[in-house]
Amino acid sequence: MTVSLNDTAFGGGQSSPGASGGQDSRVVLSARGLRRDFGGFVAVNNVDLDVHHARVHALIGPNGAGKTTVFNLLTKFLQPTSGTITLLDHDITKTDPAKVARMGLVRSFQISAVFPHLTVLDNVRVALQRPGGLSTQFWLPMQALNRLNERAMELIEAVGLQDARKNLAADLSYGRKRVLEIATTLALDPKVLLLDEPMAGMGHEDVHIVSDIIREVAKDRAILMVEHNLKVVADLCDQVTVLQRGEILTSGDYLTVSQDERVRVAYMGTEHE
Structure with missing residues (x-):
């Protein structure tokens, strides 16, 4: 899917209202130094990530940035070359996908x-x-x-x-x-729900409905989502992590991330490209 940016999407101005509004912000899923090699190609490199209870966390970036690979590593569909993954204070780095799902880490896929x-x-x-x-x-x-x-x-x-x-x-x-x-x-x-492009291919009305459902669901569980619709990210997400070429470019709330010039360049390129 091609990412489309416009003045509204990366115009800044307002930060996300957040999903939780509560006091419980403990880390329920974390990764440290996450790396995945495919032969001589490094798909994900040195990724640190913290996902908090009752928060919506977006993982964004241009096509090919490594977002789905990170999802596959976290859910153990892929084994990391190096690094550690912790779920609810348990090291799941070498745990098989079925057991991880039973522990409370559940994902959706791009295709229904x-x-x-x-x-x-x-x-x-x-x-x-x-x-x-x-x-x-x-x-x-x-x-x-x-x-x-x-x-x-x-x-x-x-x-x-x-x-x-x-x-x-x-x-x-x-x-x-x-x-x-x-x-x-x-x-x-699930204690942690991973959503891979939940709004892909939806019309405006469906996007609004699903956004409301995700906001409600996030009141008592953590959500990490890959999403290309930046208006959804701005309206829905408490935290945004931006990937570029398999590495974290920056992380913060949407207002902070949207004002980072490196993020604009990563999505849109420079005037000389």
Whole structure:
């Protein structure tokens, strides 16, 4: 996706109102000296990152800056060449992805990952099977899933999909599919939620709806998101970290970051380029 900048996006003027407004700002996910080599290519180099409870933290940067690689390292889809990762005071540097997810670090992907031929309700019930203790009990009748209905409906209502609970996921708009995906990730009761381009491909109305959902979700969990829509970042995020060529260029609130000339150059280049 191409990043588009304009006077509004990097005009400064106002800092983000933040998502939390609370006093609990403990670090729940951190990385120190994170590095990943692919042969002779250094994709991520010396990345230090702190993600706080009840805050929305954006990871931004030009295409190819290493944002998704950082996500893959944090969620252990990739093993770091060097560095350490800590989740809830536990070193997870060498922990496998499934265990990391069970510990409370859950992510979404750039492409919507729902079951298209299941209803909205059944998609959420599938996600609830592990925390509900049903994921390996295949001998139980289908009626056993009914115990998950109450919690499933709570999640569906929390993201505003109650009117579509009986609809097939395939029949939802793209934006509502992404909303359903948020509901299924919340079914795992994450302590830290990583969202990879949650607004990608959405129209203005869907962006507004999903922003409100993320703001609400962040009241009691940490969120780290990769996002190209800088208006969303400005309106939603408490902290912004900018990557360039796999390294951190700067970090701070949106107002601070947006006024950094190095960030403008990283996105738009110089007059001589």
